[in-house]
Amino acid sequence: NNQVVLKHYVTGFPKESDLFLKTATVELKIPHGCNGAVLVKNMYLSCDPYLINHMKKVEGNYADSFTPGSVSFFPLKLQPIVGYGVSRVVDSSNPNFKKGDLIWGITSWEEYTFIKFPGTFCKIQDTEVPLSYYTGILGMPGMTAYAGFYEVCSPRKGETVFISAASGAIGQLVGQFAKLMGCYVVGSAGSKDKVDLLKNKLGFDNAFNYKEEQDLNAALKRYFPDGIDIYFENVGGKMLDAVLLNMRLHGRIAMCGMISQSNLDQPEGVHNLFYLITKRIRMEGFVVNDYYHHYPKFLDIVLPLIKEGKITYIEDIAESLESAPGALIGLFSGRNVGKQVVAVARE
Numbered sequence: 001n002n003q004v005v006l007k008h009y010v011t012g013f014p015k016e017s018d019l020f021l022k023t024a025t026v027e028l029k030i031p032h033g034c035n036g037a038v039l040v041k042n043m044y045l046s047c048d049p050y051l052i053n054h055m056k057k058v059e060g061n062y063a064d065s066f067t068p069g070s071v072s073f074f075p076l077k078l079q080p081i082v083g084y085g086v087s088r089v090v091d092s093s094n095p096n097f098k099k100g101d102l103i104w105g106i107t108s109w110e111e112y113t114f115i116k117f118p119g120t121f122c123k124i125q126d127t128e129v130p131l132s133y134y135t136g137i138l139g140m141p142g143m144t145a146y147a148g149f150y151e152v153c154s155p156r157k158g159e160t161v162f163i164s165a166a167s168g169a170i171g172q173l174v175g176q177f178a179k180l181m182g183c184y185v186v187g188s189a190g191s192k193d194k195v196d197l198l199k200n201k202l203g204f205d206n207a208f209n210y211k212e213e214q215d216l217n218a219a220l221k222r223y224f225p226d227g228i229d230i231y232f233e234n235v236g237g238k239m240l241d242a243v244l245l246n247m248r249l250h251g252r253i254a255m256c257g258m259i260s261q262s263n264l265d266q267p268e269g270v271h272n273l274f275y276l277i278t279k280r281i282r283m284e285g286f287v288v289n290d291y292y293h294h295y296p297k298f299l300d301i302v303l304p305l306i307k308e309g310k311i312t313y314i315e316d317i318a319e320s321l322e323s324a325p326g327a328l329i330g331l332f333s334g335r336n337v338g339k340q341v342v343a344v345a346r347e
C-alpha cells in the first residue's frame with residue numbers, strides 16, 4: 001500500500017521534498033471485531049490549498065481545523081496525508097455501505113484506507129458524470145463556490161462581480177454561477193492560458209493576468225469603471241487592497257481564502273480597510289463546513305446544469321500517487337490549470 005507521507009513540518013514555501021512516498025503493508029480486509037468500519041480503494045485525491053496549514057506546525061491549528069474523531073491523528077509523523085477523495089468500498093462491516101459503493105469524503109493519500117467511522121462519507125448516487133467531479137465541482141470546492149456566492153455574496157441580477165484565482169477549482173464555478181444569474185463577471189488569473197480559458201471557455205465577460213499588471217488598482221478601474229458590487233476573495237494581499245479602492249457602496253466581499261499569504265513568514269498588511277466603513281461594505285469570512293446541509297439542494301441544482309452543458313468544469317488530473325506531492329505543491333505556484341486532482345486508480 002503506497003502512501004504519501006509528510007517528511008517534516010513545512011517552513012516557508014512548501015517543496016515537493018517535504019513529502020515522500022513510502023510503502024506500508026496492509027491487510028486488505030477488515031480486522032475481526034471492527035464493526036462499522038469500511039476498507040476503501042482510493043480512486044481520486046483532491047489537492048486543496050488548506051492542506052498546507054496541516055503540514056505546518058502552528059500552535060492550535062490542528063484541533064480547530066480537523067473534524068474531531070476522523071483525522072485527529074494527522075499531525076503525527078509517518079501518517080499519510082489526509083484529505084478529500086473519491087473511493088470505492090472494497091470491504092465493509094457497516095450496514096450503510098456495501099462492497100462496490102462509491103463514496104467521497106475525507107480519506108488518506110494512499111492506495112487503500114481503513115476507515116473506522118465512515119459516517120461522514122457521502123455515497124455517490126449519480127455516476128453519469130466523471131467520478132473525479134466529486135473532488136471538485138460536486139465536492140468540497142463546488143459547495144464552497146455555491147455557499148460563498150449564493151449565501152454570502154447575496155447576489156442580484158446585473159451586479160458586477162470580481163473573482164481572484166478565477167480559473168481554479170472554486171473560482172471557475174463562482175464565475176459561472178454569477179453569469180447564470182445575469183451578472184457582469186471579471187476574473188484574475190496568473191497566466192495568459194488561464195485568462196484565455198476564462199474568456200473563451202468559462203464565459204467570463206473579461207479576465208486579466210494579475211502578474212502582468214503594474215498597478216492592480218488601475219487594472220480594476222479598467223474593467224470596473226463603475227465599481228465592483230461583489231468580490232469573491234481567494235488570494236488576499238495586494239489584490240484585496242486594490243479591490244477595496246474599487247468597491248461600490250453596499251458591496252459585499254466573500255472572504256473565501258488568502259492563498260497569497262499562506263506561505264509568508266509575515267502576512268502583508270491590508271491598508272484600505274477604512275473603505276469598509278465609508279462604502280458600507282459587508283465583508284464576511286465563511287467556511288464551507290458550515291454549509292453542508294445544503295448539499296442535497298446543491299446537487300439538485302448543479303447536476304442538471306452539468307448535464308445540460310450549462311456549466312463547464314476544468315480539471316487538471318495528475319496520474320498516479322507518485323505525482324501527488326508535485327500536484328499539491330504546484331497549487332502555490334499556480335501550476336494547476338483548473339481543479340487539481342490526483343488519479344490513483346480509475347476503477
Ligand code: NDP
Binds near residue numbers: 188235334335338
Ligand atoms: P485553486 O484551484 O484556485 O488553486 C490555487 C490557485 O491560487 C493557483 O492555481 C494560483 O492561480 C493561485 N495562487 C497561488 N499562489 C498565489 C499567490 N501568491 N497570489 C495569487 N494567486 C495565487 O484553489 P481552490 O479553488 O481550491 O482554492 C481557492 C481559495 O479558496 C484558496 O485560498 C483556498 O484556501 C480557499 N478555500 C476556502 C474554503 C472555505 O471554506 N472558505 C474551502 C476551500 C478553499 P493563478 O495562476 O491564477 O495565480
